Amino acid sequence: xxxxxxxxxxxxxxxxxxxxxxxxxxxxxxxxxxxxxxxxxxxxxxxxxxxxxxxxxxxxxxxxxxxxxxxxxxxxxxxxxxxxxxxxxxxxxxxxxxxxxxxxxx
Amino acid sequence: xxxxxxxxxxxxxxxxxxxxxxxxxxxxxxxxxxxxxxxxxxxxxxxxxxxxxxxxxxxxxxxxxxxxxxxxxxxxxxxxxxxxxxxxxxxxxxxxxxxxxxxxxxxxxxxxxxxxxxxxxxxxxxxxxxxxxxxxxxxxxxxxxxxxxxxxxxxxxxxxxxxxxxxxxxxxxxxxxxxxxxxxxxxxxxxxxxxxxxxxxxxxxxxxxxxx
Numbered sequence: 001x002x003x004x005x006x007x008x009x010x011x012x013x014x015x016x017x018x019x020x021x022x023x024x025x026x027x028x029x030x031x032x033x034x035x036x037x038x039x040x041x042x043x044x045x046x047x048x049x050x051x052x053x054x055x056x057x058x059x060x061x062x063x064x065x066x067x068x069x070x071x072x073x074x075x076x077x078x079x080x081x082x083x084x085x086x087x088x089x090x091x092x093x094x095x096x097x098x099x100x101x102x103x104x105x106x
Numbered sequence: 107x108x109x110x111x112x113x114x115x116x117x118x119x120x121x122x123x124x125x126x127x128x129x130x131x132x133x134x135x136x137x138x139x140x141x142x143x144x145x146x147x148x149x150x151x152x153x154x155x156x157x158x159x160x161x162x163x164x165x166x167x168x169x170x171x172x173x174x175x176x177x178x179x180x181x182x183x184x185x186x187x188x189x190x191x192x193x194x195x196x197x198x199x200x201x202x203x204x205x206x207x208x209x210x211x212x213x214x215x216x217x218x219x220x221x222x223x224x225x226x227x228x229x230x231x232x233x234x235x236x237x238x239x240x241x242x243x244x245x246x247x248x249x250x251x252x253x254x255x256x257x258x259x260x261x262x263x264x265x266x267x268x269x270x271x272x273x274x275x276x277x278x279x280x281x282x283x284x285x286x287x288x289x290x291x292x293x294x295x296x297x298x299x300x301x302x303x304x305x306x307x308x309x310x311x312x313x314x315x316x317x318x
Contacts, residue, residue, distance in 0.1 A: 047171045050175070
């Protein structure tokens, strides 16, 4: 199982969409090599919609709700966990709606 | 709004100080800060000040940090402002008020670059920008919608002024949009929150997390 340590690999001030892109790249690389990934948020409180949307939200468009089955979140702050779940659910829902719309248009 | 911006020193910072003399400050406040990049220490410093002036209810601080970071990020990403953005905050009675503004493209102009939004008026476009999933080409329209939900849960208010439009978001009411006299050359977002309200923002579980 691949492992990403956020504080070590992305630094202390993880807030921006650019940080989210770096996180997404790390996740994509890890998911290519392994069925599941552990992301360790120890010592972090991120509270950034941009960061989580760019990383987890973008991947949720591809993987849907299964994303959080493939990715285990460890030591994550409760607020951040609620934020990630909300963003993943919202992006997965929107992606599903888009797919269904395209199918019905055919 | 004019007095608030005046107190915060905004008009002076854009060279209009002669026309708008600062009033005597009567409120605890954070002086105007000019933001050029997304710096979390600015947001954390502002929150620390406000928490000293008025202790926050448990659970409120992460929601406020999230809202401020998202506002600053949105300003940095979407405004196309060459002059950066400004932010200020103050405590007034039992509320804290935060303001972020820029002199960039503005929400209505940004949305009008997309064909389907071209025919709408400025207040309608501002309201649309605060709805989930509405954004220009990028699909990044989550920031304002999340802040709008948070403010509603907290029992606070949000007012957005951009172009010729102004929209007020209040708890338990539909947004109220109108046209302002003249044009605001950019976007200003005002948040008014009650820091002693619980206002715990549990995303995705809002029905169970109302104010107490």
